[in-house]
Every structure is written in C-alpha cells, then in structure tokens.
Amino acid sequence: MSDNLIQEQIKQDYAYGFVTDVESVRAPKGLNKEVIQFISKQKKEPQWLLEWRLKAFERLQSMTEPNWQKPQYPKIDYQALYYYSAPKGFKEGPKSLDEIDPEIKKTYEKLGIPLNEQKRLAGVAVDAVFDSVSVATTFKKKLEDIGIIFCSISEAVQKHPDLVKKYLGSVIPLTDHYFATLNSAVFTDGSFVYIPEGVRCPMELSTYFRINASNTGQFERTLIIADKGSYVSYLEGCTAPMRDENQLHAANVELVALDDAEIKYSTVQNWYPGDKEGKGGIYNFVTKRGICKGKNSKISWTQVETGSAITWKYPSCILQGDNSSGEFYSIAITNNYQKADTGTKMIHLGKNTKSRIISKGISAGHADNTYRGLVSIHSKASNAKNYTQCDSLLVGNLCGAHTVPYIDNKNSTSTTEHEATTSKISEEQLFYCKQRGLNQEEAVSLIVNGFCKEVLQQLPMEFAVEAQKLVSISLEGSVG
C-alpha cells in the first residue's frame, strides 16, 4: 500500500474536545502579587503558605525559562493568562456528590470518569480536578477507615497542615527551575495522598484533570507520601477542550517513599494536541519527581503520552535510601505537529540502588520525539545498577526521533547499561500481518502495540485497555 493511500485513511478526531458550559470565577488576568494573594485567599490558606508562594514568585523574577529542550515554542505571555478559574458557586469543595454542578458531572460522564459511586468502576477512587479546583473525591470514607488520606491538596492544607508543610517542596524545591517555581507560586489544586505505615492501599487512586476555561493555565500540585512499609498505586488522566490558542499546563508532582514503601504512579496524558496543522493544543510542561528516601523503597513511573502540542517532562527518581529502586516506563506518541521531549533522571545516591528505564518513542506526521535522560551514579552509590533501553519507531519520513542520554558513572562497583535502537515498521512485518488477514490499520496497531508492550504491561488493568486504544487512535490518520 502506498504511503499516500495510507495518509488518506481514517482521520479520527480528538474525542474529548467539547467545552462544558459552566460559569466560572476567575482571578484577575495576569501574574502578580495580588493574584497570588487572591488565590491564597480564595483557598483560605494559612499565612505560611502564602509566604511560601510569594517567596516563589519573588524568585521567579530572577529566573528565565529553560532553553535547552528540543521543541521551541512561541513566547508565552504570562500576563495574558488567568491563574485561577473555578466553577461558579464552588466554595470549599462539595460535601457530597449531590452538590456538584450537574453540568460538571455530565462532563466527567462523557469522559468516562465515574464520579457516581454507584456506577463506579470497581476499585478506583477518583479525585477530579476541573480547571483549577478539585470538584470531587470519591470513596473518601472507605479510605479514611484504614487511615489513608486522599483529598484535594487544598483540603489537606486545611486538615493536615503538618504533613503538607513537612513535605511540600521537599522533592522539588522552590528554586528548582522556571516552571516548577511558577507552579509553586500559583498552584491552585491537585491531589494529596498519605498512606500510613504498613498500609497497602486496597484500590487504585486516581485523579482526572480537565482544562475547561479558555486562556487558563492549569497549575496543579500533587503530593504523595507513602509511609514506612506502605504501598499505593496512583493513576492520572488528563483531557482538555479544543481551542485555537495554546494553553499552559505546568504541574508539579512530588512523591516521597519512606523505608520499604512503594509508589506506583501511572499517567495517561491525552491533552488536546492541537489540530492537524499544529494550531492550538496544550503545552504540557510538567515537573515530576520522586524521592526514595527510605531503604528498600521503590518508585515506579509509567506514562503514556499521546496528547499535548508540546510535552516536556522528566519524571525522575532520587534514589537516596540504600537498596531503593526507581523505574521509568514510557510510551510517547507524537503525530501531526506534536512535539515531545521526555525522559527521566535517575540519581543514584544510596548503596545497592537500582534503576530501570524503558522508553518507547513513536513519531509520525511532522512530529518530533526526543528521549532525554540522565543516569547519574554518585561516588558513594556502591553496587548501583542501571539498565536503560530506548527504542524509537518512525512512521513516515517527515518526522524525527532523537535520543539524548547522559550517563555519568563515578563508582567503580556500579554498572550502567544503555541500549537504543531506531527503526520503522518493516514491509515484511506488515505483509506478514496482512497475509494473516489483518488490514493496514489493524496491522499497524498490532505492531505498534507490540512495540510498546513492555510499557503497557506496567499499567494497572483499568488503564491498560484504555491506553492500548489510545495508542492506536493517536496514530490514525497518518499511519503507514
């Protein structure tokens, strides 16, 4: 089949691009002290947090946006953005699901997110973030019974200030880099999770993010703390309506794993990628970092990145505790004019620390896909081990696939291994599938899913099916 014919094939549009008609309360446009005070006041925050935000804002004045990444983007006018938007009538967070605006409820139903506990998917507790605020957290009660705290970060600030104060900014410091600092100044909401000592969280915790209002940046902040010997699996999904302008999403996610604890963090990111000519779409500039603070702790990142005009994130692990381990499994698919620059950092500080990186980049259309990663083994990290594998798949010859790994080893008892390949779907593979009765689309989908298998396997069941579909859908319309 000729490439042209393939290009003509099914053009599936972004399925989540509707706008929900809710009135919203917004902070005044622009970025300044007053707006930050407004946000803080709206959320009835204690003084220390306001001061913390202002410190970040002050710091921001002397910082510049990073410029080493591959995707370039037009200058963002930070004064033209709204930094806070909440559905009108939203006060402190609904007491029960009945209080939620029916329009918003409908939105989540359309997205397939079960806010209604009766119709819930078994075993997934959801925190839903609509623009800037958290609108609902399901299953709260059930979790509370075993001591798990799962709520919006705003609520955590009110009810669990000690935990928030202790850990907020402990993994991503205020001064980290431009977007992280911006987030620290203006973050509006996000999820908070605390798993007490020895507790194994019995269900998947999940947050669904949605950007609805226009000209609005979303700056959520997530903080997950797994106390000694605990375990939690957390899922994150994202969508946004179709708009012509680019919208900024600059989230910070911090994970803390204490002795023998394990955190599994999975993301399916399907923000609006822009149209076929590359107009519009989300700038997904996200800082995610976890620290394996305690011995034998483990943090595992899994991500399926199919949306956004520009994806720019490096979920990282600081392996501080002895015998701790970090994992990063990633699928990044870029199509049309999408750009992704993503990867991870594994910082080995403790003895016998292990890390494993599996990255699969798929590039189609005019897209650009970069894996960028750092494996750093410090001189005290005896017997550390790293294994990295990054594979790229190119579909068509107008796209690019890049691999930029940095490997620094300062300990002679440690081992690093890195492998990378770049290939395309071979005619032989396609022929073989077709000979067995599959059509072009099915064959490509099968091969791409096979290519991604190692990563898909890492996702919790509930997500794996969705992710697999997404992988196929994302490539439709340009696939060869």
Add this chain to the structure above:
Amino acid sequence: MLSIEKLNVSVGDKKILEDFNLKIGKGEVHAIMGPNGSGKSTLSYVLAGKDGYEVDGKIMFKNENIVELPADERAQKGIFLAFQYPIEIPGVFMNNFLKTSLNAVKKAKGQKEVDVVEFLSLVKQHAKKLGIKDEQLGRALNVGFSGGEKKRNEVLQMSLLEPDLAILDETDSGLDIDALKVVADGVNALRSPNRSFLIITHYQRLLDYIKPDFVHVMVNGSIVKTGCSKLAQELDKIGYKEFQKAI
C-alpha cells in the same frame, strides 16, 4: 590429599554448606551427587577460592590449611576446577591465556617456564588427543565455543596444568554422548596414583565412563550417605527423594 573439616559456608543470611566433612586420599576418585540446590557447585567454588562467601572451617590440602588463600595460589598448589559454565572472555586469546596460566603454575612449583615454541608443541599435542582443532586455539577464550568445545577446553587446561586435585563441576552437562566419551577419555588418561579427583554431578551418566572409588550423596549442604559406585546406579533409579525426606 584433601581433608575438609567442619566447613560452613553462607551467603548473607543463607546457609549453603553446614558442617561439611570430606576426606579424599591420594589417587582416589570421589563423586558427589545431589539434587539441584544442594550446594554442590558452591562446594567447588569454595574449594577453588572464589570470593563472596563467608567461609568457616578447615580445608586441608596436602597438609596445609588453604582456606585463606586466594584462588591463584590454590591453583598453583595443584587444585584445578573444571567449571560448569566456563566463562567467555572476549579479546583474551586461548594461546596467550594457556601459556600465562601454565607458566604461572610452573613458576610457583619452581619449574622452568616454557617458551613459545615449547608451549605450542605441548598444547597442540594435548589438544590433538581431545580433538581440539588448532583454529580453536587462536580464538578468544571460550567466545563462540559450543558447549562441547568449552568442556573439552576445560579438560585441555587440566591436562596442561597437571593438578594434584581435579574438581569436575557438572562436566557432563550439555554434552552429547560422543563429546561425553571424549571428555571422559581425557579425564581417564589423567588418572594416576598421585592425582585425586572430585566429580560433582547430578546424573550417574558420567560415572559410567569415569568409575569412582567413592560416591557421596549431598542434600541441603551436607553429605548424607557414602557408598561405592553402586550407590550411583541406585540413585539413578530411586532419585534423591528418599534422602530429602530423611531430613
């Protein structure tokens, strides 16, 4: 020749050998048989002096406790281990390796080291007996060798180094019947009143070709039964279950 007394070996918290005792006299051939995980290979590594084990007890070799000695000095004193999995070392060529090894052992024994010409004729002569081609001697150590070639290479080294005690760790594994015969013939040719053997094996097969004087059954890190070569045939019929139950 060899006397192991109250040998205890562990890795971390895991005990592998427990109060292990064994005596091997001059010229004797002993076989140790046992199920997987009974500690047979560990025993061979510990006798040869591999690092990474916590070792307690005595290993008397020719009336000297060698338990603290590094692997090279034990080899120089006459202990030879034929590895179960001979390691591949790319870039290190067979000839160079064999010559270095032979001269290190000769030097330690106070013998005259061999020069290149002597060495080549010596190694070819031994290689020929084992059916090892000259071409193989020009390759990197064990790299790209088949299972049979690797095992033959182990026997070649044994015949060059002329040890006093040869330990054969699962030398029969991965060999077809013809290769097994060649290897066994090689070993039998080395039998002498001054040389002792310790043959570690899972199956009795190899013992059809190399007749042992004593057979020991090893389970969970200790010898649970000792007998003559008939014991091996018995084991082949009844398996190890009986002995494992007893513990």
Add this chain to the structure above:
Amino acid sequence: MNTITDIKEVSELRALSLNLFNKHGYPTKRDEDWKQSPLNNFLQDNKQLEIYKTNNDSINEKVFENFKHNKIIIVNGLVQKTDFIGKDKDKLIITTIDEYYKKNNKNLLKLFSNKKNPLVTANNALATSGFYLEIKDNLDLPIIIYHQYNSKVDQKQLHQKNYILINKNSKASVFEKFTNENKKTFISINTNIDVEQNSHIKNYILNSNNTENCVYRFKKVNIAASANYESFIFSNIVKTIRDEVEINLNQSLAECYLYYTQFLKKNENHEIKVKINHLAENTQSYQFSKSIIDGTAKGVYQGKIFVDQIAQKTNGYQLIKSVLLSDQCTFHSKPELEIYADDVKCSHGSSSTSLNKDELFYLMARGIPETQAKRLIVQGFLSEVVEKISDENFKNYFLKKTEDMLS
C-alpha cells in the same frame, strides 16, 4: 618553509573568525558541547598564553618507527622534513598550508566555515602553521606523520591548521604519531580531510605525551561516494586531550569506521567527541570505543549520529564500553541519536562496569596471579577494538602497543 604570510583573503577570514571567538570566549561547562570537557579548566586558568611563532626546530629521531614508511616530520607545527620512498614520491604532495592558501586563494571559505565551535574559530583566527597534504593514488607504503612538540612551546599556545586531500581512487594508511615534551602548553590542531570518490583512507593516531599540557584536535572529514574513512585513536599517556571529529557522509555508499581505546590513569583526562552526519542514502557509520579508567582519571565520550531526512537506508552503529578500576575515576557518556529518516537502522549501546569478577576468578583459578589476571583481562578488553583495524600491519603494531602499555 615559513610562517603563514598575509594573503588578503586569509586575513579577512581570520578577522571574521577572531570576531566570532571574541564574542563567545573560551568554552565553559555552560556550553552543552563542552559540559564535561576537561579542557575547560585548563583554558580558564591559562587564558593569556603567548602565541607560538613558528621556527625551524630540531627533530627528535628517536621516535622513528623502524619499518619502511614515508616520513613527514612536523616540529612544533612546521613541516621540517619529508622522506617519501620509491614510486610513492610521485603520488604525494606536501607543502605548508600557507603555500596552499596562495595557490587557492579563491577557494578557502570551506576551510574556515566553522562558526559555532569557539576553539575552532580561535584556531581559524590564530593558526600560525600547518601543512597541506595531497594523496593522488594508491600508496605502496604507509605515511607516518611525526608530530613533535618540544619545550620551545612551553607556556605557549600553538594553533595549527592542516588540510589533507585524498584524490579519487586513492588508498593510503596515514599514521599520526604524537610526541609532546613541553609544559603548560595549549596545542590546537584543526585538520580538514576530504576523501574523494572511491578512496580509502586509514587514519591511525597514537597519543603519547609525558607532560602537563592540553591538546585539542578537531577534524572535519568529508566523505564522497563509495569512499571510506577509518580511524583509530590509541590513547596511552595523556594529560588533557579532547579528540573531536565531525564527519559528513555526503554521498551514497560513503562509510566511516571510528575506533578508540583509552587507558587512563592517575589524573589523566581524555574526551572523545564524535558527530556523524548521514547526508545521503545508503551511508554507513560505525563507532566502537573501549575505555579503562583508573586513578582519578576522567573519560568522556560524546557521540552523535545525525540522519538527514533524505538519508534513507542509513546504517549507524555505536558501542561504548568502559571499565572503572578505582573509586575516584569517572566516565561520562552521551550517545545521542537525531533521526529524520524512517528507513534506517541505528542503534547505540553504552555500558560502564567494574572489572568482571567471574572472569578474574576463572583466570586466578588457573593459577594466574591477580595483577597479571587483571592485566590480561584489560588487554583482552582493549584488544577487541584493536582487532577491528583493517590494516594488518597496524593492527599488529597496536596490539603490541597495548601489550607493552600494560606490562
């Protein structure tokens, strides 16, 4: 043979380059390409080194190899003597770079084209010496270029600019043997190599310094259709060296093979930087590097394969292995791929480990003492790269060097 005279066109290009250099200054770790470069510190500490004016300096004959070869002896950047043998006399042209400029003054831009690399622009601006070498046919014997830098250049900086042209259908082995006997010197050597259609060049380099100096070698190699460039760099005793090469595979069936071995001890630093641009269909590149790092030494390997949109059927391969022997040494690697064509086969692998304990045990169990066993393993490890050299004589030469270096 004289220092570079002022030819108008050259002066203009120099001025332009100086401007560029002044704008940027010496590289620092903030420059992505120089992040881990061991040169940074030396250059920052020695900004004011006087520029060496070339002179007729005496030749050190002790380092001459005793096999038959064509000789080019360059002392402190200046060609001092040549000795070509038999028919090879008619197949070789060597002049100062200055002579070349005079004869080709309209065609010099490509020798000064680099605008981004601060040290290359410095070299463009400040080079006071260099040679032009043309190979016109198949050579019977190898060429050895003896690069000798003696104490006359102590505490000075020396910039040298060379151009090597390999004509169509030629074949040659060019061995560059470096001897450095000087202190606190910065030596920057910039060599352009054009490999024309269907030519085969083998370029071998031996680093063997004994002093506290800093060397930057930058090579730019253009490879035409069905031509082939093979290089091997053997680093034995170095202090602070950066070996950089940029290769353009300009036409189809162009190929390059780059081999490196590093054996770094004490406080030695060696950085390798490779950029390979696949710019045409059916081109092939191969990189294979092995490093042994000991003491407080630092090894760096930055390798990038770029594949242009039109460079379909590209084959790019890169393998970087290092073994760390001490607690204080470091190895940085950055094996990069930037790919815009879909029908390509590109892969890279990189590993960094300690000496394999099982290998060591195997050798010791055969009676080989620990130090000797380690040496054998190291020798074997490095020899794997040396074995790839396609010129049999030089392969044996470097295998011997590897053995000698370790004993």
